[in-house]
Amino acid sequence: MFFIVGIGLGDPKDITVKGLEIIKRCVRVYLEAYTSILSCGQESLEDFYERKLILADREMIEQHSDEIFAGAETSDVAVLVVGDPFGATTHTDLMLRAKEKGIPCQVVHNASIMNAVACCGLQLYSFGETVSIPYWTESWRPDSFFEKILKNRQMGLHTLCLLDIRVREPTLESLTRRKREYEPPRFMSTAEASQQLMEIIRKQPGEITEETLVVGLARVGHDTQKIVVCTLKEMSEEDLGSPLHSLVIPARELHPLEIEYLQQFSKKKL
């Protein structure tokens, strides 16, 4: 059997009892570590699970899945993913490839930022399409996510913005060499995301301004979780500490209960 097990928001104890039992009985357990960040570190997971994990980077998951599937027809193999197994397209693809090979599959669900974001008090069913904000470079500054934020707002919906994660990205120079070298990992902060949004609204003034209320979330589900509610301009200067961060652009009209809940994270009266 091939298992994809969601390990939740990042603390070792966020694993479900069902998931932990599977981890303990598998012959090999891979840890997928490029679509999210493991804030607690691989070692603390290994200590808690009482077993070794094999780190699986993008290359292994996308190009060497045969290695992962080896023997899974007759014995149990698992891939652990931060959040829920269906949070990233990559994992859906992995399931399909296992099924093509006739390997039985099972999924163990868990919390992900896609539902845990509601901890800020914004109601989950009022979220529209989720967007990703990528790191800009000198020559590559995509802003199509901004249109989606505007559309959600026009429909009275909140937007969850997932912020870019760059882990094990080969350096440009090493792409032509035999030995790959990797850039240091980068995790976009709510401040960086807000700065990019500010650059966009300078060129496209309108619905969203420097004074628009935004919600920054850091380390959701952890003891050090931090939520800040302030204007976009203020968020561009606010430090929410270590990753992962997410940013929410709320709808213009909020439910009274949403305002009451958000208030506890804001310095000003909402």
Add this chain to the structure above:
Amino acid sequence: MFFIVGIGLGDPKDITVKGLEIIKRCVRVYLEAYTSILSCGQESLEDFYERKLILADREMIEQHSDEIFAGAETSDVAVLVVGDPFGATTHTDLMLRAKEKGIPCQVVHNASIMNAVACCGLQLYSFGETVSIPYWTESWRPDSFFEKILKNRQMGLHTLCLLDIRVREPTLESLTRRKREYEPPRFMSTAEASQQLMEIIRKQPGEITEETLVVGLARVGHDTQKIVVCTLKEMSEEDLGSPLHSLVIPARELHPLEIEYLQQFSKKKL
């Protein structure tokens, strides 16, 4: 400390290790049992947690929260909810009331249908606003959710339809009596939801027709999970078995990977 602990999709082993530790050390543990259904039954939870649970119905949660909070300033009390703690407005409200009383609160996240729905292969970030489909009566046939489905579709987004649950609803006749009597519990099926949708489209023909592709999900995350992909008309005659059911109206344009994944749940070539 006051805890709200998500118990996930319904199997006793869906609890996280963190959640289980909290349940074991609390002086009182309530089980909220009216915003969702506990498919496994209270007893099997009590057996697995090795402790008694106090059933909390709507009246207790909404009107007698003081009883729940009693002593939580100095000892640990938990409310267990199916799915994630922030899945229903009721729980957010409960947190606010605890905080007003100066009781420290902690949340333990878990999977909910709001993220686990992606197990059908439709990408989670392409879902728009979530809607609820209520049971119609002779005189009360709201259809405002249909507008939202249409709006999501216009924007190229999927719609998750949560289907009505009626648990511990007082009978009309007993409302005037001292002793309340309750209607038998009802859980809307994908067939019933599709029949109501068919009635709406007969009056409002257009974007959505009898031939529109829909996705029915039953008992997500359980061993008996069932997913069916077919037309709305076919779904209105399809029996997916025991509750809970959810219905998804996908966007008109699907990603190739979404089609490939959905195919395994469809009798016809998509």
